[in-house]
Amino acid sequence: MARVNPEFGKEIKKFGANEFDACYNCGTCTAICSLSDGENSFPRKMLRYTVLGLDGQIQRSLDPWLCYYCGDCSTTCPREANPGNLMMATRRYLIAKYDWTGISRMLYTSKTFEIVALLFIALLVLLGFIFFHGEMTTELTPEGGVKLNTFAPWQIIELVDWGVAAVLSSLLLSNVVRMYLKIVRSRVKEGLRIPFKLYFTQLPALIGHFATQRRFAKCHTEKISWREKLKQGKNTYWLVHFLLMSSYVMLFTMIVGFLGWFQTDEIHDWWHPQRLLGYYTTVGLIGGIIYFSVLRIKKKTEKAKHTHFTDWTFLLLLMLTAVTGILVHFFRVNGMPYPTYIMYVVHLMILFPMLIIEVPFSKWSHLAYRPLAIYLSLVVSKAEKLMKQKPAKS
Amino acid sequence: MKQRIGVYICHCGGNISDYVDVEELGKMLAEETGVVISKDVMFACADSNQKQMVSDIEEHKLDAIVVASCSPKLHLHTFRGVAERAKLNPSNYVQVNIREQCSWPHSDNKKEASIKAVGLIRAGIKRVSHSESLENIEIPVVKAALVIGAGVAGMRAAIDLARMGNQVYLIEKEAQTGGRVAQAGSLFMSGQSGSELTGRLQEEIRRHSGITVFTRATVEKVSGSLGNFHVGVSIGTGDNDEKLSLNVGSVLVATGMDSYQPKENEYAYGSSKRIVTLPDFDRMVKEQGELVVDGKKVRQVGFIYCVGNRQKKGENKYCSRFCCSAAIHTSLKIKEKYGDVTAWHLFRDIRTYGKQEILYEKSSKQGDIYIRWDEKEPPLVEAAGDQVLVKVKDYLTSKEEIEIPLDLVVLVTGAVAREDSRSIADVFKIPIGSDRFFNEIHPKLKPVETVIKGVYIGGSCQGPRNITESVESSLSAAAKMNALLGGGTISLDPVVARVNSEACTWCGKCAEVCDYDAIRQIEFQGKQVAVVNNATCAGCGICAPVCPPDAIELAQFTNLEIESMIDGFMEKVEMREKQQESTTENEEAPAVTMKEYPQLWKEIEEALASGPMNIPDLSKQINKSSDLVTWHLMTMNKYGIVVPDGMDESDTYFNYKMKN
Amino acid sequence: MSTTNSFQPKILVFSTDKISDPGIDQAGLRKIHYSPSVYVISMPCSSGIKPRWIMHAYRQGFDGVFIAADGHECSYSASCPDRTNDLINHAQSMMKEQGINPKRIRMAAICSVCAEPFASHMDNFSRILSEIGSIQAELNNKAS
Incomplete structure (x- = not known):
């Protein structure tokens, strides 16, 4: 027996779903969705849960994470109930539910809170520099570059990075655990037995999906070759997303793990891996951001039609991070000390708030939840299959 | 007994004469007892033939007519009109159906079709010979x-x-x-x-x-x-x-009608102020500026449909058909009047037929929640404090049992007698x-x-x-x-039941079976007999078979008439075999021979000899009404005598020309 | 019996003006063939058929009588199906006295568009009557 929450409709509307209550359950979305099969009616089940207010069912559901928003359901919906957007809103809702601090919910439901939070962290960064910055020397390195490591020694920054990374990952990890519990515990309570072994045998899927996001392929199920799809532009979205995502991961890894190698005063030759990596990630980030921004402005594809304010914040911050990063680089190699220092502070005033807000509490957390959901859905479905083969003795 | 009967047998432009030897029948039936004239005609219903029939009746002093053509559903009134115009009582006319019930279903067997047609017409002749002249029953009316x-x-x-x-x-x-x-x-x-x-x-x-x-x-x-x-x-x-x-x-x-009143405890009715019927709720909505029950604002309203209706096992098996629309209208009304109210519709089927569908469309788009249930698993309603809990299985989520906390439950009650x-x-x-x-x-x-x-x-x-x-x-x-x-x-159809008072012994059986209360018991020459009230008799004849002394019968369906029809069907028929010579001639000749042409066909043919012509021009040329010309021209077209020849100059009508 | 093959049973049908007769008309309209030895008398209501007419039909040589009733569609009386049933029972008891096979009478509801059902009823009834044989033989047997 599931108790309905009559206020749930209002709740989910705060996360950006506004049209779902026009649904009259015709099932067109299920018929068109490449994810639905005999047992799972995508995305109608989520829609029905939402209409009825079965929030418990939604919280234990993996479906929203398995959907990569091809938008077919929304374009074919005879009632314009926009199931695709509901799935997107449900993901935001779930992020807020996994987060135990409540910060996530506030970020998603209040613009003011988000802006204040970002400004607050930026201010902390600024204050940190005001009180603890190194010597602002105008002396240049032999190659004519700015001595950035004197102003902000990488050892100290890296320490701060580690501290922030530790906090962020523990927050994210605790949310991931909460996700795991919501999904697995309710099923175990209902009698599902998951052999421990499955968690290991399915591990490659977790890693594979994390690295490639190959799930996007399910959005286009035509039986044509990968190259053909690329030619027709059907894989462009995936490709740009991959560039952006890999750039971001590389940058993050370099900043947190190898800052001493990444933030040098020495100006390497243009072909040096440090500079190449820097350029790749900058191009990946800026290119990706421009691509996604143009999509969202043009609103031609279904998934780009409904932009939540958190989506814009995310794109904007990422763009500013990349631009300020490249400016730091430009000022530094051209031997402009003050612009370099100021830009560096600005760069971090954007980077830190973005990391702290987006990674555990907002849009970026999907980088953990998405692959985990695929992994868990494999684990659960395999376990269910095993149960069917060997019915439990009762 | 009618002694001067006229018989008209219709070709129906081939619909009958293609399968039944109409000409031969016309000659054969002229020899029947009482028959004065017997004719085969191209179209019995044609204006020209109707006029001919009227003059025949007057000229030959006919006292009855039989028309053997199509089903009485088509031309019964046509020929009743002919009879009336000729001052012949319409009940002395009998229609014999030799098209729908003879030439068409037996088009596979021309010989048998002809034999059957003879039987059918003979039965008609016999029946009409026993027919009586019935006058309509006139009754004075209080205005x-x-x-x-x-x-x-x-x-x-x-x-x-x-x-x-x-x-x-x-x-x-x-x-x-x-x-x-x-x-x-x-x-x-x-x-x-x-x-x-x-x-x-x-x-x-x-x-x-x-x-x-x-x-x-x-x-x-x-x-x-x-x-x-x-x-x-x-x-x-x-x-x-x-x-x-x-x-x-x-x-x-x-x-x-009455509005259905739920029984004590039907959907927990009576156990709480928060469980009401739709008429009660409508009155609440009409009177209350703010929707409040027991001091608590109502925000979640559930409607349970089909209460007291569509009961497979109960008394009221019918659907009251206005309640779906009424309930949905009310749910729109409360949203409009009170704003923040969610309506939960627990329905079996939504029957907002016709324009009322717009109500459903509006309601479902505005976010009213619809949950379907089956009669086998009705919602369970339970009052709990300042709430009413409703449990129902949602068919759309694989029968998930859900519990809805509501502030008010409205039982959508239908009509009862x-x-x-x-x-x-x-x-x-x-x-x-x-x-x-x-x-x-x-x-x-x-x-x-x-x-x-x-x-x-x-x-x-x-x-x-x-x-x-x-x-x-x-x-x-x-x-x-x-x-x-x-x-x-009021003028009433004279086909009513009649009692033979001599034979009647009043047993009351006729009165017992009459649904119209048209038979009463009266005293007649010192004994009790039945009498029929002509004003109320419906003419079904249900009373006739139940009468033990066979003293009651229906006008036009008397023993004499029906039994003579049976005799007519069964009289031996000897069809004259067509001569060998004429058969061979027929094979070579066109499908329709010239002597069968009505005069009009010849006129059409002569007119078309000068060149193609459309129907309005044709009717002007031969000075006949255009509907008559159309009728005959289409028949000629059917037999391939004329063919269409493109559109005329004004591009309005088809031209027709002779085929050769 | 060399005549068995060519024996075509004669059937008298009682139909009703408003409902079953239009159904029979439609069979004709659609050129659905049935035995040409079927003759129809149309009545206002099937419950007005007298058993004596049915007996008269047998005596005159009809091999079977078919009542094309309105069933519950009857516009005169809700009790029409029961009344029609009663008179058939009455006719059957009279038939029994005369040694006439009770299978020689049949009833079915024929609706106003029941063209095919009517034709197939006629085909079936013809077959059954062919198996039973001619009424003449039956009446002769009784006499002898």
């Missing part, structure tokens, strides 16, 4: 109508009857007119209130001098029949009843169904007529219906009544 029940249906019918110049008595059991609608809240689809609607009708009735209204009045007894009813009415309550007798020609029963419907039915002898609603004669063909001639039913006393449908039926009854009352007399 006044009684309408029982001053609800919307009754009031509306009373107004129309009065407008058409009839004296109308409108009687109402309650102290006020207006009926159930006067108490209703907002009505679908217009949204106006019930009292607004009834107020308008009441105002119109007040202004109309032709309508006399009696409130607190009930019908006590009824005597008389069609055209002249005496209705005893009792007015007032208790001891000082005023008795009054109304003399009317026709009666409309528009006594309406009035509690006193049986006593009203008894007074008028209107049959009632197992659902206790009044029965019409035929749901499709006679939807407002009852088996009691002159007594009509309208509105929801006949079955659940919405206001529009109620008014439609009562107005259709009013139109029927006006047609009855209008002429001062």
Whole structure:
């Protein structure tokens, strides 16, 4: 027996779903969705849960994470109930539910809170520099570059990075655990037995999906070759997303793990891996951001039609991070000390708030939840299959 | 016995003559007893033939005619008209169906078709020879109508009857007119209130001098029949009843329905103020500026549909069909009036037929929640503190059982027959169904007529219906009544039952089986016999087979007529074989030989010899009406004598030319 | 019996003006063939058929009588199916006295569009009557 929450409709509307209550359950979305099969009616089940207010069912559901928003359901919906957007809103809702601090919910439901939070962290960064910055020397390195490591020694920054990374990952990890519990515990309570072994045998899927996001392929199920799809532009979205995502991961890894190698005063030759990596990630980030921004402005594809304010914040911050990063680089190699220092502070005033807000509490957390959901859905479905083969003795 | 019978056998332009040897039949049947003339004709129904028949009847002093052509459903009235124009009583005409029931179904066997046709026509000749000249039954009519029940249906019918110049008595059991609608809240689809609607009708009735209204009045007894009813009415309550007798020609029963009252504990009804019926809720919505029950604002409202209706096992098997629309209309209304209210519709099937579908569309788009349930698993309702918990299985999420905490549960109750419907039915002898609603004669063909001639039913006393449908039926009854009352007399079909008083021994069996209460017992020459009231007899003949001494029979269906038909079918038929010579000739000749042409075909042919022509020009040229020309030209086209020859110059008509 | 093959039973059909007769008409309209030894008498209501007419038909040589009734569609009386049933029972008891096979009478509801059902009823009834044989033989047997 599931108790309905009559206020749930209002709740989910705060996360950006506004049209779902026009649904009259015709099932067109299920018929068109490449994810639905005999047992799972995508995305109608989520829609029905939402209409009825079965929030418990939604919280234990993996479906929203398995959907990569091809938008077919929304374009074919005879009632314009926009199931695709509901799935997107449900993901935001779930992020807020996994987060135990409540910060996530506030970020998603209040613009003011988000802006204040970002400004607050930026201010902390600024204050940190005001009180603890190194010597602002105008002396240049032999190659004519700015001595950035004197102003902000990488050892100290890296320490701060580690501290922030530790906090962020523990927050994210605790949310991931909460996700795991919501999904697995309710099923175990209902009698599902998951052999421990499955968690290991399915591990490659977790890693594979994390690295490639190959799930996007399910959005286009035509039986044509990968190259053909690329030619027709059907894989462009995936490709740009991959560039952006890999750039971001590389940058993050370099900043947190190898800052001493990444933030040098020495100006390497243009072909040096440090500079190449820097350029790749900058191009990946800026290119990706421009691509996604143009999509969202043009609103031609279904998934780009409904932009939540958190989506814009995310794109904007990422763009500013990349631009300020490249400016730091430009000022530094051209031997402009003050612009370099100021830009560096600005760069971090954007980077830190973005990391702290987006990674555990907002849009970026999907980088953990998405692959985990695929992994868990494999684990659960395999376990269910095993149960069917060997019915439990009762 | 008729001695001067005329027989007309139709070719139907080949529809009959292609399979039945019509010509031969014409000659053969001329030899039948009593037959004076027997002819084969190209089109019996053609104007020219009708005229010929009239002159035949006059010239040969025919006393009966038989037309053997198509089904009587098509031309019975045509040839009755021919008989009347020739001053021959129409009951001395018999139609024989040799097309739909002979030439067409037996087109695979021409010889047998011809033999059968002979039998059919012979039976017709024999039947007509025993036919009597029947006169229509004329009954004087009192030009006044009684309408029982001053609800919307009754009031509306009373107004129309009065407008058409009839004296109308409108009687109402309650102290006020207006009926159930006067108490209703907002009505679908217009949204106006019930009292607004009834107020308008009441105002119109007040202004109309032709309508006399009696409130607190009930019908006590009824005597008389069609055209002249005496209705005893009792007015007032208790001891000082005023008795009054109304003399009317026709009666409309528009006594309406009751709203279903849930039984104690049906959906926990009665256990909480938060469980109400739809009419109760509508009144709440009409009166309350803010929707509050027991000091708590109502924000979640559940509607449970089909309460007391569509019971597979219970008494009320029918669907009341207005309740879905009414409930959805109310849910739109509360959203509009109170804003932040969520409506949960727990339905079995939504039947917002016709334009009412717009209501459902609106409601489902505005976010009302629809949950379907099956009669086997109805929702469980339980009052719990300041909430009502409703448990139901949601079929759309693989039968997940859900529990909905609601502030108010509305039981969408349908219609039931009035509690006193049986006593009203008894007074008028209107049959009632197992659902206790009044029965019409035929749901499709006679939807407002009852088996009691002159007594009509309208509105929801006949079955659940919405206001529009109620008014439609009562107005259709009013139109029927006006047609009855209008002429001062009524002319009734003479096909009624007749009693042979000599043979009758009064056993009462005929009266027992008569649904129309048309047979009474009277004294005749010192003994008890049955007598038929011509005004009320429906002419079904149900009384005839049950009479032990065979003393009652239906006009036109007497033993003599039917048994002679059977004799006619079975008389031996000897078809003259066609001569060998003519057979070979037929094979070489075109499908239709010249001698079969009516004169008109020759004229058409001559006209077309000069070149292609369209139908208007053709009809001008040969000076015949264009419909006649069309008829014959199409037949010639069918036989390949003429063919279309493109459009004419004005691009309006087809030209036709001779085939060769 | 060499005549068995060519024996075509004669059937008398009682139909009703408003409902079953239009159904039979439609069989013709659509050129659905049935035995040409079928003859139809149309009545207002099937409950007005007298058993004596049925007996008269047998005596005159009809091999079977078919009542195409309105069933519950009858516009005259809700009791029509019962009444029609009663008169058939009555006719059957009379037939029994005369030694006539009770299978020689049949009833079915024929609606106003029941063209095919009517034709197939006629085919079936013809077959059954062919198996039973001619009424003449039956009446002769009784006489002898």
